[in-house]
Amino acid sequence: MIKYSTISLPKELYDKLQKFIEEKPEMGYSSVADFCKEAIRLHVEEIKRELREDFIRKLDIPYILKKIEKFSTIDAGIYGEAFEKLSDMAFLLSKDFKIKDCNAEFVSKLGYLNKEEVIGRSIEDFFENVKIKENIKGFQDFKDFETKAKMRNGKKIDVLLSIKKLSGKIKYVGIAKDISVRKYVEEKERKKRELYEHLINELCDTIIVAQDGKIKFVNKEVTRGGYSEKEVIGKSIDKFIAEEDRKRLLDMYKKVINGKAESKPRRYKIICKDGKIREVEILSRKIEFDGRPAVLATLRFLEF
Numbered sequence: 525m526i527k528y529s530t531i532s533l534p535k536e537l538y539d540k541l542q543k544f545i546e547e548k549p550e551m552g553y554s555s556v557a558d559f560c561k562e563a564i565r566l567h568v569e570e571i572k573r574e575l576r577e578d579f580i581r582k583l584d585i586p587y588i589l590k591k592i593e594k595f596s597t598i599d600a601g602i603y604g605e606a607f608e609k610l611s612d613m614a615f616l617l618s619k620d621f622k623i624k625d626c627n628a629e630f631v632s633k634l635g636y637l638n639k640e641e642v643i644g645r646s647i648e649d650f651f652e653n654v655k656i657k658e659n660i661k662g663f664q665d666f667k668d669f670e671t672k673a674k675m676r677n678g679k680k681i682d683v684l685l686s687i688k689k690l691s692g693k694i695k696y697v698g699i700a701k702d703i704s705v706r707k708y709v710e711e712k713e714r715k716k717r718e719l720y721e722h723l724i725n726e727l728c729d730t731i732i733v734a735q736d737g738k739i740k741f742v743n744k745e746v747t748r749g750g751y752s753e754k755e756v757i758g759k760s761i762d763k764f765i766a767e768e769d770r771k772r773l774l775d776m777y778k779k780v781i782n783g784k785a786e787s788k789p790r791r792y793k794i795i796c797k798d799g800k801i802r803e804v805e806i807l808s809r810k811i812e813f814d815g816r817p818a819v820l821a822t823l824r825f826l827e828f
Contacts, residue, residue: 612702613626613683614630615627615630616698622645634675649674650674651700666685668685670703673685673702681704682704683704730804731822732823733818733820734761735813735817739758740814740818741813749796761777764795765795768793776790777808781819783810787807787809789806790805791805802825804823808821
């Protein structure tokens with residue numbers, strides 16, 4: 525064991541670190557001790573950061589703002605500091621829905637230079653199609669309303685807007701969570717999925733996606749068995765398999781999901797809508813569908 529005044533290291537680890545430092549002089553460490561002290565410092569900083577973020581996540585926002593309201597100013601010790609450091613856009617409203625105060629995130633996210641450009645203006649100047657006055661008067665909370673925030677330069681970002689009633693001079697507190705990145709990703713995924721579905725629908729083989737033992741997606745070639753898409757979506761995969769092949773198909777499905785099956789075609793008999801039995805060749809593989817494991821199967825009819 526190699527010992528220092530503050531740390532001890534196994535000799536094997538010490539030797540590895542010493543070799544690393546000698547091979548990487550550009551890192552700037554003169555000794556293993558210096559390297560370890562820096563590692564400890566970074567680790568402590570990370571712990572502090574996580575504690576700060578955890579503190580912010582656990583804050584009871586309405587409670588904090590009631591405390592702030594009690595002092596009639598946003599600059600009220602720890603509560604004011606918490607309000608300012610929220611990662612979402614936060615604001616306080618008067619009874620006529622004018623902004624009494626907002627945090628730094630509100631100002632910077634919407635591209636304003638300072639709070640003076642924001643305070644005193646109607647909340648509806650900053651959010652699109654909200655109709656806050658009409659909606660909030662009949663409800664205790666106005667929660668997770670998906671709308672767009674209007675930036676100073678005219679651009680718009682997607683947000684989830686929540687407003688809660690308070691009492692006193694400050695009548696309402698609001699939080700706007702920026703979801704523009706999430707919306708962009710969702711839209712990109714939607715377009716990509718539409719493209720994939722279009723390409724899959726143009727294939728001559730029947731394509732099926734099964735998840736949890738049920739059919740989740742089929743292309744238009746499913747009509748070769750006489751069925752429509754609506755007639756198969758949501759049904760168990762063995763419903764359309766001839767009785768003598770059901771167990772074998774279900775066993776193979778489990779193997780594919782568990783990643784234990786060879787990727788090669790297998791033959792099964794299926795039941796068409798008219799009751800006829802037809803033989804198909806199925807090639808299947810494991811995929812991810814809507815964020816969860818599934819089986820993608822290609823069916824090719826062998827007899828006509």
